[in-house]
Amino acid sequence: MTEKKEFGIAIIGCGTVGGATAALLTESATLISERSGMTLTLKYIVDVDFTHAEEIGLSESLFEKDLEKVLADPDIHIAVELIGGTTTAKTVTARCLEAGKHVVTANKALIAHFGTELLTIARENDVCLAFEASCAGGIPIVRALYDGLIANRIDALYGIVNGTCNYILTAMTQNGQSYNDALGEAQRDGLAEADPTLDVSGMDSAHKLAILGSLAFGRKVDLEAIPVSGIDTLALQDVVFGRELGYIIKLLAIAKRMEKGLSLIVRPAFIALEHPLAWVSGPFNAVSVYGHAVGHTMYYGRGAGGSPTASAVVSDIISVALGTIPLLFKTLNVWPEESKPAVQLSSMDIHSRYYIRLMVEDKPGVFAKFASVLGSHGISISSVLQKEPAEGSTGPVAVPVVITTHEVPEGDLVSALQEINTFPEVKEPAVCINIIDEHEENL
Amino acid sequence: MTEKKEFGIAIIGCGTVGGATAALLTESATLISERSGMTLTLKYIVDVDFTHAEEIGLSESLFEKDLEKVLADPDIHIAVELIGGTTTAKTVTARCLEAGKHVVTANKALIAHFGTELLTIARENDVCLAFEASCAGGIPIVRALYDGLIANRIDALYGIVNGTCNYILTAMTQNGQSYNDALGEAQRDGLAEADPTLDVSGMDSAHKLAILGSLAFGRKVDLEAIPVSGIDTLALQDVVFGRELGYIIKLLAIAKRMEKGLSLIVRPAFIALEHPLAWVSGPFNAVSVYGHAVGHTMYYGRGAGGSPTASAVVSDIISVALGTIPLLFKTLNVWPEESKPAVQLSSMDIHSRYYIRLMVEDKPGVFAKFASVLGSHGISISSVLQKEPAEGSTGPVAVPVVITTHEVPEGDLVSALQEINTFPEVKEPAVCINIIDEHEENL
Numbered sequence: 052m053t054e055k056k057e058f059g060i061a062i063i064g065c066g067t068v069g070g071a072t073a074a075l076l077t078e079s080a081t082l083i084s085e086r087s088g089m090t091l092t093l094k095y096i097v098d099v100d101f102t103h104a105e106e107i108g109l110s111e112s113l114f115e116k117d118l119e120k121v122l123a124d125p126d127i128h129i130a131v132e133l134i135g136g137t138t139t140a141k142t143v144t145a146r147c148l149e150a151g152k153h154v155v156t157a158n159k160a161l162i163a164h165f166g167t168e169l170l171t172i173a174r175e176n177d178v179c180l181a182f183e184a185s186c187a188g189g190i191p192i193v194r195a196l197y198d199g200l201i202a203n204r205i206d207a208l209y210g211i212v213n214g215t216c217n218y219i220l221t222a223m224t225q226n227g228q229s230y231n232d233a234l235g236e237a238q239r240d241g242l243a244e245a246d247p248t249l250d251v252s253g254m255d256s257a258h259k260l261a262i263l264g265s266l267a268f269g270r271k272v273d274l275e276a277i278p279v280s281g282i283d284t285l286a287l288q289d290v291v292f293g294r295e296l297g298y299i300i301k302l303l304a305i306a307k308r309m310e311k312g313l314s315l316i317v318r319p320a321f322i323a324l325e326h327p328l329a330w331v332s333g334p335f336n337a338v339s340v341y342g343h344a345v346g347h348t349m350y351y352g353r354g355a356g357g358s359p360t361a362s363a364v365v366s367d368i369i370s371v372a373l374g375t376i377p378l379l380f381k382t383l384n385v386w387p388e389e390s391k392p393a394v395q396l397s398s399m400d401i402h403s404r405y406y407i408r409l410m411v412e413d414k415p416g417v418f419a420k421f422a423s424v425l426g427s428h429g430i431s432i433s434s435v436l437q438k439e440p441a442e443g444s445t446g447p448v449a450v451p452v453v454i455t456t457h458e459v460p461e462g463d464l465v466s467a468l469q470e471i472n473t474f475p476e477v478k479e480p481a482v483c484i485n486i487i488d489e490h491e492e493n494l
Numbered sequence: 495m496t497e498k499k500e501f502g503i504a505i506i507g508c509g510t511v512g513g514a515t516a517a518l519l520t521e522s523a524t525l526i527s528e529r530s531g532m533t534l535t536l537k538y539i540v541d542v543d544f545t546h547a548e549e550i551g552l553s554e555s556l557f558e559k560d561l562e563k564v565l566a567d568p569d570i571h572i573a574v575e576l577i578g579g580t581t582t583a584k585t586v587t588a589r590c591l592e593a594g595k596h597v598v599t600a601n602k603a604l605i606a607h608f609g610t611e612l613l614t615i616a617r618e619n620d621v622c623l624a625f626e627a628s629c630a631g632g633i634p635i636v637r638a639l640y641d642g643l644i645a646n647r648i649d650a651l652y653g654i655v656n657g658t659c660n661y662i663l664t665a666m667t668q669n670g671q672s673y674n675d676a677l678g679e680a681q682r683d684g685l686a687e688a689d690p691t692l693d694v695s696g697m698d699s700a701h702k703l704a705i706l707g708s709l710a711f712g713r714k715v716d717l718e719a720i721p722v723s724g725i726d727t728l729a730l731q732d733v734v735f736g737r738e739l740g741y742i743i744k745l746l747a748i749a750k751r752m753e754k755g756l757s758l759i760v761r762p763a764f765i766a767l768e769h770p771l772a773w774v775s776g777p778f779n780a781v782s783v784y785g786h787a788v789g790h791t792m793y794y795g796r797g798a799g800g801s802p803t804a805s806a807v808v809s810d811i812i813s814v815a816l817g818t819i820p821l822l823f824k825t826l827n828v829w830p831e832e833s834k835p836a837v838q839l840s841s842m843d844i845h846s847r848y849y850i851r852l853m854v855e856d857k858p859g860v861f862a863k864f865a866s867v868l869g870s871h872g873i874s875i876s877s878v879l880q881k882e883p884a885e886g887s888t889g890p891v892a893v894p895v896v897i898t899t900h901e902v903p904e905g906d907l908v909s910a911l912q913e914i915n916t917f918p919e920v921k922e923p924a925v926c927i928n929i930i931d932e933h934e935e936n937l
Contacts, residue, residue: 083644085827086712086826183642189785189788191637198813199634200634200805201529201530201808202518202804202805203805269528342632344522344801344802344804345632345795346796346802348632348793348795348796349792349793349794351793352788353789359788366644370644378821383816385529
């Protein structure tokens with residue numbers, strides 16, 4: 052028989068994920084103990100307001116407003132930071148680590164901004180900081196990188212890692228809704244925050260990319276150096292034209308090993324309908340990882356929500372209690388605080404295919420003019436889709452011209468479009484969207 | 495800084511996977527040591543014939559025919575069983591464990607048949623037996639069950655776990671090839687064995703299902719009690735009719751927790767084109783796992799081949815060297831040798847929707863007769879597709895009638911079809927294929 056071990060847990064922050072984690076630990080205590088061989092005892096739920104905790108029926112005997120009491124309690128081995136944000140969460144995490152508690156967190160912003168600093172504090176205090184739930188909710192993708200794929204040199208990683216954005220883009224694609232209508236619906240369905248900026252701007256995806264990129268490549272990724280575009284300026288007509296060309300739009304977080312360094316970007320991007328990420332719809336997340344030995348692997352599941360995220364949080368709690376995460380934290384050389392800084396390419400150095408939409412005056416010779424500018428910047432056209440002016444329109448109207456290119460350095464395209472945007476025939480600045488092909492395995 | 499540790503490795507059996515594992519350990523030694531913090535030293539390649547080892551350029555200094563020497567060498571900490579089959583492989587694995595070596599294996603037949611016995615020997619000798627590579631090649635699915643999803647009660651698992659079958663079915667579906675033509679092509683492309691029986695009969699999938707089911711449910715699964723059908727009797731016309739109805743054919747390994755026990759089956763089955771496993775094509779594998787907290791998660795990648803399988807083998811070697819697998823082997827209660835036996839439902843108790851094809855004489859009243867028999871067994875018809883007799887045919891010809899049913903217990907359907915098969919209008923025994931809907935999350 053295995054040896055039973057008891058671990059005292061404090062959950063700090065009782066919102067959606069905190070509540071679901073408390074519920075999973077208490078309601079599934081027998082199941083978890085049966086499977087894991089560990090007894091995890093939830094002793095405190097720390098917060099300033101217990102409205103949500105009361106609503107979901109958590110026991111009042113767990114409620115504690117005094118963090119100091121928790122820090123001083125020698126029976127607390129693991130603190131679970133589920134406050135969110137980077138101010139209080141950072142202070143609390145640091146204090147827990149300094150008090151000799153292991154910390155488990157679901158906080159991507161915290162790890163992306165302050166992971167290096169906090170991991171260093173953890174190491175100094177001989178405890179560890181576990182963050183499976185920070186990336187792609189319930190999907191065990193962090194573990195895949197430091198455990199299941201550890202024998203691989205990781206060559207690339209492509210993620211749909213923000214459920215809110217994927218839900219909105221799916222609604223735009225499948226129902227023909229505008230961005231604003233789709234966002235409104237997501238907010239009504241509880242799938243977008245009242246202030247959705249962090250999600251729709253792409254920043255949340257960048258946080259996850261910084262974390263996953265660091266682990267995948269064993270290099271310290273600088274969040275600030277990741278070029279980030281969101282979905283908040285996306286026009287429905289581009290989604291529609293993309294579909295006509297056989298593409299579907301996704302917000303992708305991409306990390307690739309290139310000759311000169313790492314290319315890390317977050318972009319709304321067109322992928323072919325046959326692309327392995329094209330079917331990932333609604334609030335689901337998926338991450339494709341390409342290893343030099345394993346080839347293409349992909350991990351799919353719910354990237355947010357209380358219960359799926361709690362699944363990841365509790366798997367970390369169990370692994371900390373078992374001692375596997377502490378062991379890996381001591382031994383592996385993939386943790387960012389001990390890694391060299393990554394060489395990160397600027398967006399100008401990124402090579403990609405592009406979708407370009409120009410709104411132009413419908414008169415002879417205009418297209419030839421654009422084609423000539425593109426050609427002079429070394430940009431080769433792959434296809435052109437010119438739409439008729441709307442029926443019944445009179446006089447000079449702007450018609451959309453959609454051009455797709457072969458692979459070009461983004462810097463060259465930006466220069467060409469700057470030139471084209473100055474033409475009097477161009478009625479709106481050009482819209483430019485990456486087209487991302489399926490990554491080739493390197494087997 | 496992390497502490498460097500050296501581990502001596504012996505690979506036993508140098509075929510495709512053995513060769514690829516040796517190559518990964520030697521060519522990527524620096525990479526693996528950098529990432530894992532471990533130095534893994536390949537000291538022996540044990541075999542009776544080194545033709546393949548020589549062909550791929552492995553160093554002759556590693557070649558060893560005498561297993562006894564390896565067993566007696568105290569510098570060998572981990573033996574890697576890559577012999578295949580269940581005779582020599584079993585003896586060798588047992589002897590290595592008894593000699594105090596940890597064993598890593600990719601051998602699904604060995605674990606499915608003798609896992610309980612071998613895990614017991616491992617436990618008695620205070621070593622462990624790791625088998626990530628036994629299921630779905632490079633996909634870290636074994637780990638997902640005992641680590642990333644450990645906080646979940648697993649409700650169901652659906653796998654495409656045989657690349658040979660998936661390659662053949664993809665060719666039948668996409669190119670309209672017959673089973674025999676598709677098999678021949680797979681053999682020419684090195685994706686099917688000269689004797690493909692183990693794959694196409696579904697037995698290989700059953701091996702993997704027994705292993706994954708044991709871990710998912712923490713119960714000892716009896717391989718012999720799994721109802722198994724293969725793809726070797728599949729007619730192209732059923733693949734085509736299925737497509738007309740919006741379905742695609744896949745060989746599925748399914749494990750579900752039911753009220754009365756576990757339902758484990760291997761079957762060629764129709765799934766809707768929108769089903770999350772429908773896009774998994776060619777030699778790729780995927781496993782969907784449904785947990786009570788996490789909902790639907792899915793794992794995708796190459797299920798066979800030297801290098802992808804070696805990725806899984808080496809991740810196990812590293813985890814054994816690090817001590818994480820030994821720790822989990824000691825602590826978790828999911829390992830089959832210490833679990834209660836599973837209560838496994840017979841195929842007659844399985845509830846499913848079905849596709850039925852009858853070849854019948856084209857005359858009035860025949861269909862009503864079948865419908866009446868199905869009705870008398872409580873089987874409700876969902877749709878009917880009757881095809882015209884081939885043009886120019888004269889006299890009484892057999893025409894295909896395709897019926898899909900609502901969900902019924904398989905026992906009832908079998909009884910009804912036994913009755914229908916005796917009718918003089920029925921020219922061939924009815925063909926019957928499961929229709930598997932997307933599993934509902936239980937969140």
